[in-house]
Amino acid sequence: MKMSTKGRYGLRAMLDIAANSRGDIVSVKSIAERQNISESYLEQVFSTLRKAAIVKSIKGAQGGYILADTPSNITVGQILRTLEGNLNIVDIDDRDNGVSREEKCINEYVWNRINESIHKVVDNITLEDLLNEYHKLKENSSVMYYI
Amino acid sequence: MKMSTKGRYGLRAMLDIAANSRGDIVSVKSIAERQNISESYLEQVFSTLRKAAIVKSIKGAQGGYILADTPSNITVGQILRTLEGNLNIVDIDDRDNGVSREEKCINEYVWNRINESIHKVVDNITLEDLLNEYHKLKENSSVMYYI
DNA sequence: AAAATAACTAACTAAAACAATAGGTTTACT
DNA sequence: AGTAAACCTATTGTTTTAGTTAGTTATTTT
Numbered sequence: 001m002k003m004s005t006k007g008r009y010g011l012r013a014m015l016d017i018a019a020n021s022r023g024d025i026v027s028v029k030s031i032a033e034r035q036n037i038s039e040s041y042l043e044q045v046f047s048t049l050r051k052a053a054i055v056k057s058i059k060g061a062q063g064g065y066i067l068a069d070t071p072s073n074i075t076v077g078q079i080l081r082t083l084e085g086n087l088n089i090v091d092i093d094d095r096d097n098g099v100s101r102e103e104k105c106i107n108e109y110v111w112n113r114i115n116e117s118i119h120k121v122v123d124n125i126t127l128e129d130l131l132n133e134y135h136k137l138k139e140n141s142s143v144m145y146y147i
Numbered sequence: 148m149k150m151s152t153k154g155r156y157g158l159r160a161m162l163d164i165a166a167n168s169r170g171d172i173v174s175v176k177s178i179a180e181r182q183n184i185s186e187s188y189l190e191q192v193f194s195t196l197r198k199a200a201i202v203k204s205i206k207g208a209q210g211g212y213i214l215a216d217t218p219s220n221i222t223v224g225q226i227l228r229t230l231e232g233n234l235n236i237v238d239i240d241d242r243d244n245g246v247s248r249e250e251k252c253i254n255e256y257v258w259n260r261i262n263e264s265i266h267k268v269v270d271n272i273t274l275e276d277l278l279n280e281y282h283k284l285k286e287n288s289s290v291m292y293y294i
Numbered sequence: 295a296a297a298a299t300a301a302c303t304a305a306c307t308a309a310a311a312c313a314a315t316a317g318g319t320t321t322a323c324t
Numbered sequence: 325a326g327t328a329a330a331c332c333t334a335t336t337g338t339t340t341t342a343g344t345t346a347g348t349t350a351t352t353t354t
Binding site for chain 2 (some may be wrong): 330331
């Protein structure tokens with residue numbers, strides 16, 4: 001029941017671009033170094049993000065990635081769904097064991113409530129929200145904050 | 148990012164006891180048959196639930212399991228945490244890659260919000276709530292409902 | 295034009311988690 | 325004594341995870 005590294009690294013990487021570039025192109029290598037993530041593994045993550053049109057890529061020397069939209073228009077939900085799937089804690093197909101599709105199992109009530117609560121959180125946090133939160137905490141907190 | 152069969156089967160089994168016994172002892176075999184789950188696998192689930200004192204066991208012939216408390220005093224959260232762990236989508240230890248314990252990563256904001264939303268849902272649904280929901284749906288719906 | 299850079303792709307691999315199965319032992323009822 | 329059922333431990337096959345490896349392709353820099 002855990003978020004995998006794809007989702008965790010992906011969110012970190014997207015935040016890294018949003019925070020460290022001012023609209024500039026950022027290479028996977030530089031993100032991987034800052035975030036201490038395997039470069040080739042992170043390339044796979046970006047390949048997925050690009051196919052979902054959340055980032056744009058520029059090939060060749062001095063190439064890299066750039067956000068496909070402003071941080072205020074990119075939600076955590078978009079990023080995590082792209083990398084992790086539908087974000088449902090229980091899939092519809094797994095809900096009913098031996099119970100046919102037309103029939104319902106009362107446990108769905110629980111899974112639906114959990115799923116909805118997750119969707120509600122991730123769809124209402126944008127990259128901009130996180131950047132604002134970051135700057136707020138950085139100023140008001142005694143401990144160091146990182147992206 | 149999925150709930151495993153332990154949690155899914157466990158919740159189904161607990162509801163099964165709550166619905167099909169009126170305070171009576173229920174054998175794993177009968178639950179396994181009704182719910183179409185492997186009996187020996189379900190035994191492992193009940194072993195965990197018993198150690199967490201959510202159910203009581205009676206050994207020997209005609210033995211079985213019984214809820215350790217009334218359905219109104221058993222939450223979905225108790226059951227799922229026992230079988231799945233802490234129900235956190237991201238563990239504290241996994242949050243900071245290369246970032247020491249005293250330092251903070253802004254992504255925690257997201258994980259904390261998701262974790263809290265899950266806890267809030269599961270801790271506020273009791274077995275009794277589910278039984279009530281079951282009876283309500285059973286009467287008002289055209290499709291069959293199962294535990 | 296050549297070299298360098300960086301995205302892009304596919305195939306592979308080690309390790310862990312998952313979902314059981316198997317084969318017993320112990321306890322209590324009939 | 326026989327049986328039913330909880331209880332316990334080990335093993336197994338499969339899938340997922342988290343990368344690694346080894347390249348190809350496109351663009352810029354020298």
